[in-house]
Amino acid sequence: MTLSTWSSPERPLSHHEQIVRTLGMEILSGALPVGVNLPPEPDLLVRFQISRTVLREVMKTLAAKGLVVSKTRVGTKVQDPTHWNFFDADLLSWRVSLGLDDAMRRHLYEMRSAVEPRAAALAAKRRTPEQLADMRRAVARMAEPGHNRRSFAEADLAFHVAVSAASGNPMMRSLAAVIEAALLASFSLSSPVDETVLQQEVVNSHAAIADAIEAGDSAAAAHAMLAVIDSGFGRLDLPDPDAA
Structure with missing residues (x-):
């Protein structure tokens, strides 16, 4: 399974869930390294063809899982793994998908x-x-x-x-x-x-x-x-x- 594969084997995912999963797996795999900022908002809007409202909800979900932190005038940064919540069922399933x-x-x-x-x-x-x-x-x-x-x-x-x-x-x-x-x-x-x-x-x-x-x-x-x-x-x- 590639990082760009959005579909889940268990059930169809909503568009919001698909984007969260894609970005989450890119963070877990290191494609989006710890400490770097996520791509600028305009780039993400174009990539996923979504509204700013949906993107804000995606970022809130990733932040709740401990994967990113957003700061005014700084952007949204990938957090250190010590902040990642491995008791989050989604996050753990993504990690397993990438291999143990x-x-x-x-x-x-x-x-x-x-x-x-x-x-x-x-x-x-x-x-x-x-x-x-x-x-x-x-x-x-x-x-x-x-x-x-x-x-x-x-x-x-x-x-x-x-x-x-x-x-x-x-x-x-x-x-x-x-x-x-x-x-x-x-x-x-x-x-x-x-x-x-x-x-x-x-x-x-x-x-x-x-x-x-x-x-x-x-x-x-x-x-x-x-x-x-x-x-x-x-x-x-x-x-x-x-x-x-």
């Missing part, structure tokens, strides 16, 4: 390591029979033969979403919903489907999380979840930026 680089995968791993073991620990105390059944169904799907990377990743994601829901913490479930696209992309990259023995090991490690949750063992559930996250990250075989 090593840094993004590592950031996702660090965030998951901080949150998901705690979610599993809470699920061991709060899960309902229905939620446990959701986890077991996801594990069973993962164990099915004939998966491709995408289908296995979807079953894997369903398991982790079920655990977050079983935590009983709506913020944890909301977080999982926001980052689903990034998780699916990451799971696809670390999918074990090319090796039957490894696939079974991954299935068994997820089943161990469900077993601990069913037993009400919070410590074991957290430990098993962290082991799964560490194993998946290890399969990406990324360089360690903190190594001497």
Whole structure:
């Protein structure tokens, strides 16, 4: 997908959304570098064939996502990534569309390591029979033969979403919903489907999380979840930026 492709695979976008997406992806890709001003208003009006009113709304949307800041007599400048809101569903989906680089995968791993073991620990105390059944169904799907990377990743994601829901913490479930696209992309990259023995090991490690949750063992559930996250990250075989 090129940066000039406006259409979304999920649903048709409004003209406003198309322009926001195009400029947003150009910022995320570096085509519009950090610290530079966006093209002058007349140029953008001609490029997108829109009114000043629509352009102002586009800039407000980009600013709300932390991508740009507008100042009188200075113009609209691309902000440093520290201001970008990666919990904005649009922004995260654009980033995933551009591909997960090593840094993004590592950031996702660090965030998951901080949150998901705690979610599993809470699920061991709060899960309902229905939620446990959701986890077991996801594990069973993962164990099915004939998966491709995408289908296995979807079953894997369903398991982790079920655990977050079983935590009983709506913020944890909301977080999982926001980052689903990034998780699916990451799971696809670390999918074990090319090796039957490894696939079974991954299935068994997820089943161990469900077993601990069913037993009400919070410590074991957290430990098993962290082991799964560490194993998946290890399969990406990324360089360690903190190594001497």
